[in-house]
Amino acid sequence: MIHIEVDTQAEIVRIGQRLERLAFQAPDILRLSINAAARKVRKQITKDAAETYTIDESILKDRSKGAPKVQTAKPGNIEAVIRSKGPVNDLIDFLVRPGSDGAKAKVLKSGGMKPLERGGAKAFIGRFQSSHTAVLHRIKKYGYPSGGQWPDMTRIKKLLGPSVPSMLGNEEIQEKTRTMLYTVLDQEIEKRINKAIRQSA
Numbered sequence: 001m002i003h004i005e006v007d008t009q010a011e012i013v014r015i016g017q018r019l020e021r022l023a024f025q026a027p028d029i030l031r032l033s034i035n036a037a038a039r040k041v042r043k044q045i046t047k048d049a050a051e052t053y054t055i056d057e058s059i060l061k062d063r064s065k066g067a068p069k070v071q072t073a074k075p076g077n078i079e080a081v082i083r084s085k086g087p088v089n090d091l092i093d094f095l096v097r098p099g100s101d102g103a104k105a106k107v108l109k110s111g112g113m114k115p116l117e118r119g120g121a122k123a124f125i126g127r128f129q130s131s132h133t134a135v136l137h138r139i140k141k142y143g144y145p146s147g148g149q150w151p152d153m154t155r156i157k158k159l160l161g162p163s164v165p166s167m168l169g170n171e172e173i174q175e176k177t178r179t180m181l182y183t184v185l186d187q188e189i190e191k192r193i194n195k196a197i198r199q200s201a
Contacts, residue, residue, distance in 0.1 A: 002045075002082040002177060004038050004073075004185070006030070011189075018193050025196055027078070033188035034073045038080035040184050042068045045082070045177050049167045054095035054106050059164065065089065066164030084165040091116075091135040091159040098125045103135055107161055116159060123159060135159040 011030050016023030045068060050057040061067050066086020073080045095106040097113060102122025104113040116123030116135065123137040136156045167173070 001084070002041065002174075002181075003079065004034050004041070004081070004181065005079040006034070006185070008078050015189060015193060019196060022196050022200055027075070029189065029192045029196065031073045031075065031078050033185060033192055034078060034080045035070070036188045037181065037185040038070045038072065038082055041177060041181055042070050042082050044180060045168055045173060048173045048176055049164075049170070052109060052170060052173060053162075053167050054109055055089065055093050055161070055167070059089065059093055060167070066168075068164075068168060084168050086164045088160045088163045088166075091161045092125070092133055094161050096125065096135055105135065105159075105161075126156070 008030070012026045015026040015029055019025060019029075046057070046060045049055075049060050059065050063069070064086070066084045068082050068084040071081040071083060091105055091107075095113075097104050101115070103116050103124055105116055105123075106113045116137065118137055121138045123135050125133060126136045127133045136158055138156050
């Protein structure tokens with residue numbers, strides 16, 4: 001969750017001083033600027049996550065998966081909030097490669113391919129009867145399933161990767177967001193002040 005809030009009264013006074021006789025427009029200019037900044041930040045944070053993780057960008061934009069949404073600032077509540085809520089993703093949604101020595105995965109673009117092994121059981125890529133493909137590993141205490149075309153879900157475990165909210169909460173991504181946020185907000189305020197002055201001329 002990212003809050004975009006400012007010292008409302010101080011900002012309105014500052015904007016009003018620039019606008020002089022148009023000072024009555026200051027609250028709307030601040031509100032609209034916050035909303036514009038929030039939308040730009042929402043777009044950028046998704047892009048940053050796509051550049052940091054090996055996940056397909058379409059998943060980062062899928063609302064059902066946790067794509068960030070903007071709760072806009074409104075008159076009387078000049079604050080915008082960017083929220084993300086979604087489930088963990090299947091590990092198959094990231095970069096995964098099968099191999100004779102077990103499946104390997106790479107979640108962070110800055111990392112390397114890592115072998116997936118737990119308790120001596122190597123991971124593999126399997127397909128369910130529903131046609132869904134996943135990275136799986138056998139639960140060792142049950143041994144290997146015998147017979148049948150499809151994986152026995154009572155004897156295997158699906159491997160998962162980070163959720164979209166977790167990726168967006170990555171500290172490096174958050175730091176980029178904080179750096180960008182108020183710079184963009186200042187630009188949006190300046191743009192609207194200049195527009196209001198031009199229109200009144």
